[in-house]
Amino acid sequence: MGGGMEPGPGPAEGLLLQEARESVEAARTYGRELRQRLKGLHLARRQIQESAALTRDVLEQHFNDLKGTLRKLLDERLVSLLQEVGAIEQESIRPLDECQKLIEHGVSTADELVREGENAIHGATGENSDKLCSFTKKALHIQLDSLPEVPTLVDVPCLSAQLDDSLLTIVKSEIFKHGTVASRPPVQIEELIEKPGGILVRWCKVDDDFIPQDYRLQYCKSNANHFEDVYVGSETEFIVLHIDPNVDYQFRVCARGDGRQEWSPWSVSQIGRTTLVPHEWAPGFDGYSLSSRRNIALRNDSQSGGVLYSKAPTYYCGQTLTFRIETVGPLDKKDSIGVCVEQQNGCDSLQRDKAVCVSTNGAVFVNGKEMTNQLPAVTSGSAVTFDMEAVNLGPSNNNEGGNFKLRVTISSNNREVVFDWVLDQCCGSLYFGCSFSYPGWKVLVF
Template sequence: MPRARGSGASAAAGGGGAGAGHGGGGRLSGAGPGGQKSARGTALPACLSVSAGCRSSARACREGGGRGLGRAVLPWPPLVASVGAGGGGGTRGWADTESVGKKRCVCLLTGAWLNGVMGRRLGKNKGALNELFSKAAGMLACIIRESAALTRDVLEQHFNDLKGTLKKLLDERLMSLLQEVDAIEQESIKPLDECQKLIEHGVSTADDLLREGESAVHGDVGQQNEKLCIFTKKALHIQLDSLPEVPSLVDVPCLSAQLDDCLLTILKNQIFRHGTVASRPPVQLEEFVEKPGGILVRWCKVDEDFIPQDYRLQYRKGTATHFEDVYIGSETEFVVLHIDPNVDYQFRVCARRDGRQEWSPWSIPQIGSTTLVPHEWTTGLEGYSLSSRRNIALRNDAQSCGVLYSKAPTYFCGQTLTFRIETVGQPDRRDSLGVCVEQQNGCDSLQRDKAVCISTNGAVFVNGKEMTNQLPAVTSGSTVTFDMEVVHLGTSSNEGGNFKLRVTISSNNREVVFDWVLDQCCGSLYFGCSFSYPGWKVLVF
């Protein structure tokens, strides 16, 4: 997924980076590496996410002149609290951004901030602040104990499984060697047994013949000649002087077991190096930015010695039992779609070292959500087929042509509108992807007044006029993004007259920036697309 652009600001304090999303951000709870220090050198606790109920303090802070609200997130372990913050005053360690919808602010509780702004404004509420820190310490201790207990269980289970597997492998190897001994024994003894049987049979035949000769000698004289004649014939047919060859001593197998004692040394060294206990995962979730029907999740590496090859992001809805893979790759951010508004989702991330197969420990699971309803295409236009969620439109074979608009004006300034081209058809210069002030049925393209768009050949149109600057042609897999912000023209800019929006259109790592002048204030805009030929499929989020 190409990097999704946003207009959110970021702020850094101390050793960790803090980011704030433009749309109020999904809620983030968690922490990251390194103790956060204030200007006075006060070290904050190891990790925490606090949702504090200091509503009155938040209002008091905002009344101090603060414009912004947003979400500042650090990798663990700096102390992050959801409390009100306002005004300037050169306060260290807090971030504010403009927010659409619910206004919130996340502040980093550094020593300077506590002794300065918060100390002046809380006044008599220092007891509440002490209680906040007491609860914070309890939460930290709980996190440490739970992670330690879970780690013990994982280690015990792993080594018990390992012992069982090793015993099974050793038993299988022993059985194989014993079977090999049995096979050699049987193969070597079989000819000797046959030789012994032949010798015993020859001796038995000789004994029988000897007794028959004695009987002929000592019998009656009349029968003596006849018995001697029979004895002589038998003796001529029996080869009493022929015996099977008995193998020499050097040819007789003598079995023994050859066991290499160095195996124990090798196993000992491997076992003593097997497994590690990490006090902090090498990667942590850094920021959630809410999107319409989705969440942009960003993460960062917090272990400087860890060189990642791939990252793995998982999520689950609410308190579902199992996490699901949602992204594996080398990027450090990903837009998770099909997110239900106002529903909490848990996220976690891990990484894999370069050239290794095993994954690192998981980051601390953190909660994100979005308040923005998903973008949807309007239904009923004959020339387009929509997906079940109505966020994917396919230009079908119908001859009817026109602009497919959004179901409602759900795009607001300050957000990022993204079109992703899933498949392409035959391009046409009248094709368009863009936003507009109002729907105009009967138009075959957004290349008209009160609209800005990009054609599939990369041409950019503003109010129906083609710009000199041009973007690369749209191809399969291309991502086209629209970002807009209000440009204030003075005190009367929103009271009639000209209304100016600064527009940034990006595609294939290139962008154009221009001002879009309208004759009226527009709080929200429609988006739309038009394709002359079938085969085009576009996803919007």
């Protein structure tokens, strides 16, 4: 008989083979996950060991510096006290030296007088009585009964040192309380949220006993390793702008305790990045001057008017768009900041169809119609934010005839207006814009 083909696996064998393959794939996935966890454990162990080594170095350096400073201070105090002893000694001995000179002069005079008197007595004769007379007159003139005053021992200084041993007790007590070791910093970065051309950094306190007064946020590019301050204040979040898209940045935060001058240890640094391109104003419009990054527009004194739009429709639903007024100029009822579906270069304001905006006096316009609700007038430093989310994507059943609805929230100076913006077409992204009639207005967008 001729050779035939070998029969393939039966249904049972095929099922077993499939189960075996699934088990192999599950084991492979399981191994990958375990290796990933080993890598995480390695990073955790390295963080503990490296931070412990760094803490040892900091402690040793600090206490060595402290010992050197204390030794220097004690030496300086000793020198000062020794100088004080020397000054008292010199000042006290000076009158004794003067008295000694006076007495020594008197002794010399007395000795000389004794010699003269003895000579006069031994040589006295009847015809030589003039020497005795001269000596007697000289002795009377010297006033041999007048003796200088010599101070008693209780009247002259007796130096001593008063050294209070309580200093050692105080220093000992302060040294025993000096310095603490913490297993983790009192604040940690909680969240990094990407923004167009920026990253929103949120942090929180993790030590219940720590009462923060101020926070300090730093950042740097991951490959630079040179941190710089970007925020100091009491808030627990901050948007770091001027972030290059698709580049890793490191962030860290520390805090200063209430009533203290020194900063706490840094938090564990976190790496964040943004994939969203920054918001930019469109260049080339005569009425506005732009910053180098094109995120700040200044209304200049050019006679050209109209709406300055964004370079591209970079605002998407679900994001927060913020206009911050850096400086203000004269008001005009046509002034506006807001968003729109499309650019209309013939318009002099965003108070038109297919746009929502806020005037500088706080009036809110939707598709060119002014709303009853109003926000506060903008001032220098005011921030106006736009938040939008899609309400429905299907045909609308309302009386306005639209088929796309956005829930819009506009906030300014702790007040907000919420409304539904009905459009006749689906809109995935929006332009933003501004219009100011008079020079002096400067607005930052992020």
